[in-house]
Amino acid sequence: MPSREAFIEIGRLVCINYGKDSGKLGVILDICDTMTALVDGPNLKRGIYNFRRMAVTGIKLPISKSVKSTTLYKAWEAADLDGQFGKTSWGQKLARQERRKNLTDFERFKVKVLKAKKNKIIKSKLKELKN
Amino acid sequence: MLYRDFFRMDGVLVPRQVLVDNMHFSRPIQQQRAPKWYPTEGPATGLTKTIEKKPQGVAKLRKSITPGTVLILLAGRFKGKRVVFLKQLESGLLLVTGPFKINGVPLRRVNQAYVIATSTKVDIAGIDTTGISDKPDEKTKRHFFSRVVAEQKEEGEGEFVSTEAKKSGLTEERKAMQVKVDESVIAAVEKTPMMKDYLKSRFSLEKGQFPHLMKF
Numbered sequence: 413m414p415s416r417e418a419f420i421e422i423g424r425l426v427c428i429n430y431g432k433d434s435g436k437l438g439v440i441l442d443i444c445d446t447m448t449a450l451v452d453g454p455n456l457k458r459g460i461y462n463f464r465r466m467a468v469t470g471i472k473l474p475i476s477k478s479v480k481s482t483t484l485y486k487a488w489e490a491a492d493l494d495g496q497f498g499k500t501s502w503g504q505k506l507a508r509q510e511r512r513k514n515l516t517d518f519e520r521f522k523v524k525v526l527k528a529k530k531n532k533i534i535k536s537k538l539k540e541l542k543n
Numbered sequence: 544m545l546y547r548d549f550f551r552m553d554g555v556l557v558p559r560q561v562l563v564d565n566m567h568f569s570r571p572i573q574q575q576r577a578p579k580w581y582p583t584e585g586p587a588t589g590l591t592k593t594i595e596k597k598p599q600g601v602a603k604l605r606k607s608i609t610p611g612t613v614l615i616l617l618a619g620r621f622k623g624k625r626v627v628f629l630k631q632l633e634s635g636l637l638l639v640t641g642p643f644k645i646n647g648v649p650l651r652r653v654n655q656a657y658v659i660a661t662s663t664k665v666d667i668a669g670i671d672t673t674g675i676s677d678k679p680d681e682k683t684k685r686h687f688f689s690r691v692v693a694e695q696k697e698e699g700e701g702e703f704v705s706t707e708a709k710k711s712g713l714t715e716e717r718k719a720m721q722v723k724v725d726e727s728v729i730a731a732v733e734k735t736p737m738m739k740d741y742l743k744s745r746f747s748l749e750k751g752q753f754p755h756l757m758k759f
Binding site for chain 1: 613615662
């Protein structure tokens, strides 16, 4: 049993985690068979995706089966699914990964220097506490 | 009248010319002998095209490179150094400066192909680089970056190093221009926190870093 109420069902928000659409959010619109479902999202092409390629989130949209894309997007905006997902620790982790991937050379340099500074402070404090 | 001028046909001697006249050939018999030597190229037919070579223009500057952009040099003595781009010279090469006091890179010419353009920019709006050009002067055939050959003074034997020999390379003009340009660049660099340390450091790849996946 999942630790939270997160079933594969119509309206369930999922995150594609394999393939070229990796990292994108979509909503299950219909179940095709035991392994695939019809999924659609603002950044995702409406289509059939395998359950093995998606990870189920704890968020659900109250929609009926196989709604049109436009109806889905309206409901998506109304429920602010991007915002809801962004608030979760999972969403924050994805955002952090995206940010790190898009760091410029100068930013990477700053991160390196500040990280070294931070670790130096931590080490010195730890040494202090040990003594 | 030689024997070879006659053919024996049906027991009768026939003059060669008579035989030849009565033979029907699909091709006319060459009366002339084939020449012993042929030229390697045939006569000009007027069908060959001579393509006029267009003068090679100056290399087009990448959109990502604008005055003030921080560039990473990829080759040469200063490889890995981060420098500030000033302008594109007449030859197409890029004029960059360290600034010299920050990372030891002087006013230098660099080829666009050996450079990574970062998205970091330094504001060098008011900088005057008009005195720097690599277009050779008509009379002297020299330009700002022309090499200066040392004047060697012959002192005593050739084996001994002359203490009077002048150092080759830098003219006073270049030194003065370096100081003048770097003044404004350094002032702009110091406005951004950590920019000076950034220009001081060298670029290198660490484990797990792949240039084709990195944003600069």
